[in-house]
Amino acid sequence: MLREFFIQTGRYFLFLKMVFKKPEKWKIFWKQFFIEADKLVVSSVVLVSVISIFIGGVLVIQTASNMNNPFLDRMLVGYMVRETLILEFCSTMVALILAGKIGSNIASELGSMRITDQIDAIEMAGVNSASYLVLPKILSVTLLSPLLVLLSLCLGLFGGWLVVYVTSIIPLAKYMAGLKYAFTEFYVFYSCIKMSFFCFLISSISAFKGYYASGGTLGVGRASTKSIVISCILILMFDLIITQLMLY
Amino acid sequence: MIRIEHLYKSFGDVHVLKDISIEYRQGLCNMIIGASGSGKTVLLKILIGLMQQDSGTVTFNGQDISSLPYAQKKHFRQNIGVLFQNSALFDFATVIENVMFPMDFFTAWSRREKIERAQYCLERVNVQGNDRKYPSELSGGMQKRVGIARAIALNPKYLICDEPNSGLDPETSILIDQLIHGLTKEFGMTTVINTHDMNSILEIGDNIGFLHKGNMLWQGTRHNIFETDCQELRRFVCANSLARNIMNGRQ
Numbered sequence: 037m038l039r040e041f042f043i044q045t046g047r048y049f050l051f052l053k054m055v056f057k058k059p060e061k062w063k064i065f066w067k068q069f070f071i072e073a074d075k076l077v078v079s080s081v082v083l084v085s086v087i088s089i090f091i092g093g094v095l096v097i098q099t100a101s102n103m104n105n106p107f108l109d110r111m112l113v114g115y116m117v118r119e120t121l122i123l124e125f126c127s128t129m130v131a132l133i134l135a136g137k138i139g140s141n142i143a144s145e146l147g148s149m150r151i152t153d154q155i156d157a158i159e160m161a162g163v164n165s166a167s168y169l170v171l172p173k174i175l176s177v178t179l180l181s182p183l184l185v186l187l188s189l190c191l192g193l194f195g196g197w198l199v200v201y202v203t204s205i206i207p208l209a210k211y212m213a214g215l216k217y218a219f220t221e222f223y224v225f226y227s228c229i230k231m232s233f234f235c236f237l238i239s240s241i242s243a244f245k246g247y248y249a250s251g252g253t254l255g256v257g258r259a260s261t262k263s264i265v266i267s268c269i270l271i272l273m274f275d276l277i278i279t280q281l282m283l284y
Numbered sequence: 285m286i287r288i289e290h291l292y293k294s295f296g297d298v299h300v301l302k303d304i305s306i307e308y309r310q311g312l313c314n315m316i317i318g319a320s321g322s323g324k325t326v327l328l329k330i331l332i333g334l335m336q337q338d339s340g341t342v343t344f345n346g347q348d349i350s351s352l353p354y355a356q357k358k359h360f361r362q363n364i365g366v367l368f369q370n371s372a373l374f375d376f377a378t379v380i381e382n383v384m385f386p387m388d389f390f391t392a393w394s395r396r397e398k399i400e401r402a403q404y405c406l407e408r409v410n411v412q413g414n415d416r417k418y419p420s421e422l423s424g425g426m427q428k429r430v431g432i433a434r435a436i437a438l439n440p441k442y443l444i445c446d447e448p449n450s451g452l453d454p455e456t457s458i459l460i461d462q463l464i465h466g467l468t469k470e471f472g473m474t475t476v477i478n479t480h481d482m483n484s485i486l487e488i489g490d491n492i493g494f495l496h497k498g499n500m501l502w503q504g505t506r507h508n509i510f511e512t513d514c515q516e517l518r519r520f521v522c523a524n525s526l527a528r529n530i531m532n533g534r535q
Contacts, residue, residue, distance in 0.1 A: 060389050061388070061389060064389070149374075149375075152372060152375075153368040153369070153372035154372050154374055156366075156368065156372065157366065157368060157372040157373075157374070158374075159334065159361070160332060160334070160361055160364065160366040161361070161362075161385060161386040161389065162358045162359060162360075162361040162362040162389065162390060163358070163386075164358065
């Protein structure tokens with residue numbers, strides 16, 4: 037098992053070496069980049085938006101219901117919701133959700149292309165298939181994912197505001213004051229960096245699994261499942277490492 | 285001309301190809317025939333460089349591509365048109381985009397010129413009028429034709445076909461065979477076809493190599509295949525009722 041782990045890790049880095057080659061034609065690369073950005077990032081906007089609004093609302097209710105102590109200012113509800121969203125939810129939780137959506141999309145697409153010889157056909161046309169197919173996916177997801185963090189943050193805070201406005205669980209002015217209290221801009225940057233790195237992991241691992249899928253349609257399903265599982269584990273592992281590195 | 289010399293390939297303890305030597309000549313439909321599991325696909329994959337042999341050489345007009353670095357191998361592949369068993373058309377592209385794919389990368393033609401060339405190739409294989417359709421909207425026979433159109437888009441010197449008739453009805457099979465044969469003569473390509481379809485062999489087999497359990501047991505043409513003394517080949521041929529009748533009639 038350990039041997040297999042090292043073999044797969046080595047193959048993964050060799051795969052990345054193939055992927056990060058200069059594209060055959062920049063014009064074609066940019067065309068593919070925008071197609072993939074639309075397919076992988078823009079299409080995730082609705083999912084991220086819906087989840088963020090609901091989680092923002094839930095966070096407000098949970099935080100407020102756990103802060104009944106009269107010595108604690110109700111403003112802290114807004115502050116804690118903001119910090120939770122910035123530090124963990126908008127990057128790590130959204131990345132875990134995207135691992136399912138983007139990861140399965142990439143792995144199944146490349147896996148299907150592998151088992152139907154489409155990847156071989158690209159190679160036989162004299163094109164570096166790994167670079168042509170995978171590089172635009174990895175770059176578009178990695179570079180544009182911070183926008184999803186910002187969107188998620190805004191909508192999460194909006195979801196909290198909506199719950200406060202509708203239920204008056206705390207005074208609206210307190211919630212707004214909490215959102216502005218002790219704001220550290222670096223945390224947003226930290227969250228964006230985390231998200232970019234997680235999205236790099238998701239896209240490269242799922243591309244690796246899909247690119248080398250074998251065993252027919254079952255193999256494609258297996259590749260897709262494995263890519264999601266590995267991505268999720270690595271996201272949580274690197275969450276710890278990046279947090280340690282960037283916040284302490 | 286493609287020359288294969290003393291080619292060996294094993295997977296673990298299983299020897300898939302043993303000392304294969306054969307020549308494929310220009311302007312002919314060269315065929316690799318044999319039962320399933322005889323090593324045909326492995327031989328074809330080695331031929332087009334998708335698999336590496338253990339030993340032996342494959343030369344295209346004297347040039348050994350297996351020893352070339354990746355960048356040069358990639359460049360050389362522009363001379364090879366490949367028709368895959370299941371056509372391998374790109375699902376994300378329309379028919380015309382599939383045919384234009386190699387042109388997008390390796391020509392400096394304008395879009396108009398590429399479209400004209402792609403339409404010419406599609407007309408040549410009789411699938412004109414389907415430019416904007418996606419592969420999933422085409423029948424198996426039409427997909428094969430589009431696959432051939434894509435393979436000949438850059439005027440390749442070599443055309444490699446893996447089981448071009450698999451999954452097709454007999455009438456379409458013959459049309460595909462005749463199309464490949466016609467294109468081979470017209471463009472003077474060196475065509476190599478991997479098949480176990482006896483009708484194809486009898487229809488267009490100009491130069492045939494019979495593979496059995498990794499050994500090249502027989503070489504000849506469709507005209508002398510019935511006179512063979514090779515028992516394995518006789519069994520292979522007689523599995524087809526038409527060929528069996530011809531062989532029995534000759535005896």
